[in-house]
Amino acid sequence: METVLFDIGGTPVTLAIALVLGLAVAVVGLVLILASQNRAAARREEQAAGDAAKAAEMERHMADMMRIQSEMTGRMQTMSEIFGNRTSDLARLLTERIDASSHRVNQSMTETRTKTEETLTKLNERLAVIDRAQTNIAQLSGEIVSLQSILANKQQRGAFGQGRMEAIIADGLASNGYSFQATLSNNSRPDALVHMPNGAPSLVIDAKFPLEAWQRLSEAETPEAVRAAMTGFRNDCTVHVRAIAEKYLIAGETQDTAFMFVPSESIFADLHERFEDVVQKAARARVVIVSPSLLMLSIQVIQALLRDVRMREQAHIIQKEVIALLADVNRLDERVGKLKSHFAQTQADVEQILISTGKVTRRGEKIEALEFEDERPSLID
Incomplete structure (x- = not known):
């Protein structure tokens, strides 16, 4: 009786069965080992074939790379030649441009x-x-x-204004067109009288502008001093304008307007800007405040009026001469008429003379046309 080694699922396993099972396991292991070796050999063969293919592919790649390298070498040589030519052209162009x-x-x-x-x-x-x-x-x-x-100095200041006014008047008018320091009928003596044309009253010009009051105004520093100086200047101007109107405006002897001369354009402008009431009072008193430029303009206007008067006087003389010339022309016309009648008679006489000369000419032509026999021998053989 065989010895039971162990039970598997209620089936007893003896030694023989165990040997058979061990042999079977060994055979299966051997088969598996052989199969594994076959698969490894197949993998090695596949790997060898793959390596061969890779080597062939690498050889093709190397050949392609050599061909590409040779092509690149040719292209590089071509590009080098092109770059060399371009570089020489560029150098020449740069040289030309640098020279230019x-x-x-x-x-x-x-x-x-x-x-x-x-x-x-x-x-x-x-x-x-x-x-x-x-x-x-x-x-x-x-x-x-x-x-x-x-x-x-007050006296020198007045002489300064008087001198400027006299220079302007003397430069613009003839010596008989003005008078300095002339005496009027009321025994007052204005600084200048400008004689107007056609016997008109003279124009009075006063040069005694209150410059000392203006100087006090320009020297004032505080507002109170400025107001006091303005009040004093306004009063002095008003008094001076009243004195001009009372002394120099004489009916029938002087013009109904007088000039008050201011010797500075800046003072004149400031006077109209800051003391308009003084200017209006002077205008109501028929006193005109003038600067050097306005006085010069007024003198030029008066000069034009005098020139116009002289032109009118010369026009009357020319008119008389023209009337006398017309009388001479009328007498000349009468004498030309008489001469014309004499010329008409002379022309009739000349026509009669021409008729007589025509008859004489025609008779001569008839005589010339007659043929006479020449009995004298010819002088030409």
């Missing part, structure tokens, strides 16, 4: 140097002008200082 730029730069520098020299010359001329202007300014400064010293 150098020429333009030299030309521009020459022009710039010329213009700079001209500018420096003009600058030197202007500096010379500025030097002369500075010299003139220095002279004017000295004159202004002397003018300030003049204006500081």
Whole structure:
């Protein structure tokens, strides 16, 4: 009886069965090992075939790379030649452009140097002008200082205004067209009288403008001092305008308007800007405030009126001469008529003479047309 080794699912397993099972397991293991070896050999063969294919593919790639390298070498040589040609062309072009730029730069520098020299010359001329202007300014400064010293003195200040007015009038009118410091019928003596044309009354011009009051106004520093100076200047102007109207406006002897001369344009402008009431009071009193430019304009108007009067006088003389000329022309016309009648008679006589000469001519032609026999021998053989 065989010994039971163990039970499997209630089936007893003996030694023989165990040996058979072990042999079967060994055979199955051997089969599996052989199959594994076969698969490994197949994989090695496949790997060898793959490596061979890869090697062939690498050889093809190497061949392609060699061909591409040779093509790249040819292209690089071609590109090198092209780059060499382009580089030489570019170098030549750059050389030409650099030369042209150098020429333009030299030309521009020459022009710039010329213009700079001209500018420096003009600058030197202007500096010379500025030097002369500075010299003139220095002279004017000295004159202004002397003018300030003049204006500081009341008598010299009045002489200054009188001098400017007399210069303007003397420059614009003839010597018989004005009078300075003339005496009127009321024994007043205005600074100037301008004689109007056609026996019209003279125009009175006064140059005693209250400059001292204006100077106090310009020297005032505080608002109270300015107001006080303005009040004093306004009062002085009003008094002076009233004095001009009372002394110089004489019916039948002077014009019904007088001029009050202001020797400065700035004072005149400031007077109209800050003291309009004074200007209006003067206008109501028939006193016109004039600056140097307005006085010059008024003198030019008077000069034009005088010129017009002279032209009218000359026109009357010309009219008389024209009337006498017309009388002479009428007498000439009568004498020409008489001469015409004499010419008509002479023409009739000349026509009769022409008729007689015509008859004589026709008779001569008839005589010339007659044929006479020439009995004298011929002088030509």
